[in-house]
Amino acid sequence: MNWRGRLQFALLIIPASVVVLGPILWALSTSLKPNDRIFAVPPRLIPDAPTLTHYARLIAEGVHWSFFNSALYAVTSVVAAVSIGAVAGYALVRFPVRFKPLVLVLFMAALAVPSYALLLPTQIIFVQLGLFDTRLALPILYATHIIPFAVWMTRAHFASVPIELEHAALVDGYSRAEAVWKVILPGAMPAIIAASTFGFLYSWNDYITATTMVDSPARRTLPVALIFFQGFHGRDWGALMAGVIIATLPPVTLFLIFRRHLIGGFSEGSVKG
Amino acid sequence: MAAISSGSTSQTDLTIKGTQAGLQRVGTLLVGPAILLVIAVNVLPAFVGFYSSLRRIFFFTDEGFVGLDNFVAIFSEASTYATIARSFVFTFGSLALAVPLALLVALAVRQLGRRGRLFLTMLLVPWAMSPIVVALLWKWILLPSPGGLLASTFIALGWSPVALLTDPSAAMPTIIVVGVWRNFAFAAIILTAGLGQIPNDLYKAAAVDGHSVWERFRRITLPLLAPSLLIVLCVLTISYFNEVQVIIGLTTGGPINATTTLAYQLYQTGFVELDQGRGNAIAVVMFLINLLLVIAYVRLLGGSKGDGK
Numbered sequence: 001m002n003w004r005g006r007l008q009f010a011l012l013i014i015p016a017s018v019v020v021l022g023p024i025l026w027a028l029s030t031s032l033k034p035n036d037r038i039f040a041v042p043p044r045l046i047p048d049a050p051t052l053t054h055y056a057r058l059i060a061e062g063v064h065w066s067f068f069n070s071a072l073y074a075v076t077s078v079v080a081a082v083s084i085g086a087v088a089g090y091a092l093v094r095f096p097v098r099f100k101p102l103v104l105v106l107f108m109a110a111l112a113v114p115s116y117a118l119l120l121p122t123q124i125i126f127v128q129l130g131l132f133d134t135r136l137a138l139p140i141l142y143a144t145h146i147i148p149f150a151v152w153m154t155r156a157h158f159a160s161v162p163i164e165l166e167h168a169a170l171v172d173g174y175s176r177a178e179a180v181w182k183v184i185l186p187g188a189m190p191a192i193i194a195a196s197t198f199g200f201l202y203s204w205n206d207y208i209t210a211t212t213m214v215d216s217p218a219r220r221t222l223p224v225a226l227i228f229f230q231g232f233h234g235r236d237w238g239a240l241m242a243g244v245i246i247a248t249l250p251p252v253t254l255f256l257i258f259r260r261h262l263i264g265g266f267s268e269g270s271v272k273g
Numbered sequence: 274m275a276a277i278s279s280g281s282t283s284q285t286d287l288t289i290k291g292t293q294a295g296l297q298r299v300g301t302l303l304v305g306p307a308i309l310l311v312i313a314v315n316v317l318p319a320f321v322g323f324y325s326s327l328r329r330i331f332f333f334t335d336e337g338f339v340g341l342d343n344f345v346a347i348f349s350e351a352s353t354y355a356t357i358a359r360s361f362v363f364t365f366g367s368l369a370l371a372v373p374l375a376l377l378v379a380l381a382v383r384q385l386g387r388r389g390r391l392f393l394t395m396l397l398v399p400w401a402m403s404p405i406v407v408a409l410l411w412k413w414i415l416l417p418s419p420g421g422l423l424a425s426t427f428i429a430l431g432w433s434p435v436a437l438l439t440d441p442s443a444a445m446p447t448i449i450v451v452g453v454w455r456n457f458a459f460a461a462i463i464l465t466a467g468l469g470q471i472p473n474d475l476y477k478a479a480a481v482d483g484h485s486v487w488e489r490f491r492r493i494t495l496p497l498l499a500p501s502l503l504i505v506l507c508v509l510t511i512s513y514f515n516e517v518q519v520i521i522g523l524t525t526g527g528p529i530n531a532t533t534t535l536a537y538q539l540y541q542t543g544f545v546e547l548d549q550g551r552g553n554a555i556a557v558v559m560f561l562i563n564l565l566l567v568i569a570y571v572r573l574l575g576g577s578k579g580d581g582k
Binding site for chain 1: 293296297299300301303304306307308310311312313314315316317318319321322325330333381384385388390391392393394395396397398399401402403404405406409410411413414416418419420422425426428429454459462463465466467469470501504507511512515517518521522536539540543544549552553556559560563567
């Protein structure tokens with residue numbers, strides 16, 4: 001890259017990184033400052049006496065249990081959604097399915113309808129069924145919200161694996177299931193990773209479903225626990241920013257690791273329609 | 274669509290292993306769980322929502338059928354119209370900021386090549402964060418007293434701090450900016466993919482013909498990007514129109530209802546006041562507005578594709 005290209009890149013990336021990463025770094029900085037330095041004027045980005053007391057305080061308040069709840073709900077939802085969704089995606093490509101066009105419309109419509117629009121009747125139904133405020137409530141909802149994405153992303157990849165490969169495996173004496181496991185699944189791995197990463201971000205980052213479907217402190221997710229913490233200790237910004245950091249690390253780390261698959265999944269999906 | 278056609282060729286190929294009817298049974302069995310879950314969690318509540326909007330339901334107690342009373346009550350209140358107007362201000366204000374930004378980013382990403390991917394990845398970091406956590410973070414930055422990054426910087430410069438979230442005229446623009454900060458880069462993914470579909474030869478030909486950069490953008494990029502723009506407009510409109518978490522986290526609808534949109538009103542009426550009949554009526558109104566907006570976009574942009582311009 002020549003100097004003009006470099007200059008162009010620098011002129012773009014420097015202001016953009018200040019706007020995008022600045023607020024997150026500020027939260028990290030606040031979370032590491034002792035209470036008597038947090039309100040300093042002028043503000044200092046690098047804490048001069050870094051401390052982990054705010055993180056310790058979150059643990060003392062039991063917020064880590066909500067972290068584990070969030071992780072448990074997210075992982076359960078992703079595993080369920082991606083296995084159910086990928087099997088459906090495979091069947092829609094390789095098998096005759098009754099009312100196939102209607103089924104595809106159903107999944108597309110489920111993609112388009114925001115889950116928030118259906119939350120109030122869902123709460124009424126869950127209360128009637130006795131699912132409200134149980135450990136099943138959130139995994140059921142999250143998994144089902146992720147399934148259409150998993151179907152949509154894996155279907156295109158299964159379609160792109162040549163049927164001849166599958167036949168060759170069958171001729172070699174593999175069973176259908178073995179053929180899928182050894183030949184087809186590796187080919188669809190990028191889509192499975194994309195759907196899993198998106199599913200994790202979706203479940204981990206949700207607040208509104210979690211706050212309306214679960215009531216007991218013991219079953220709370222991390223975002224809900226942070227909002228409750230804010231309600232009780234509104235001015236404890238050090239601890240709140242420590243909460244922001246621990247709530248942000250898992251999804252952002254996963255996003256950075258699997259960014260190619262995730263961005264690829266959405267760009268392919270939008271181009272192919 | 275390619276997937277469907279390849280699916281039907283494979284049916285004939287695989288009939289060696291079983292009869293057509295048997296295969297269909299297996300296929301339906303494999304798709305079944307996904308279909309059942311989606312129907313139970315998406316379709317069923319939609320019906321329950323419509324049904325509940327015609328009943329008086331308080332605190333999970335159904336007091337019976339009331340016809341359109343909930344809707345009449347909503348639309349006989351003057352504040353409802355202001356709430357709907359604020360929903361549009363929030364939605365279109367966010368779109369007006371997010372779409373041009375996303376388009377600029379998409380153009381830059383293509384221009385930068387390999388480094389463009391790095392640029393896009395960085396811009397997507399806030400999108401990977403939780404909306405309510407983003408709200409909490411910005412509430413701290415915008416705190417109008419020492420400690421808040423903005424206020425502390427202003428004080429250090431000798432200016433007086435501004436209260437963006439508690440000023441009735443500044444609150445709405447502020448939550449729009451925070452909402453856009455979080456997710457505009459997602460639109461850039463789709464637009465970047467759309468730009469990648471435009472053949473480079475078209476630009477070369479236009480350059481030979483002596484068209485300016487702006488003309489090339491207007492005559493080639495914009496019309497050929499219409500399908501991607503349509504997706505972006507639909508996805509972002511639905512996302513902003515139904516945004517509630519950023520509002521709960523930043524302003525809880527205040528100050529003096531300045532940020533109470535329909536989505537927030539639904540939260541307040543249905544989940545906080547537990548007036549569930551009326552809450553569902555609001556949800557039905559929101560659903561209809563969503564639908565109308567999407568239809569309008571498809572008419573507007575989907576139609577222009579056929580003109581061949």
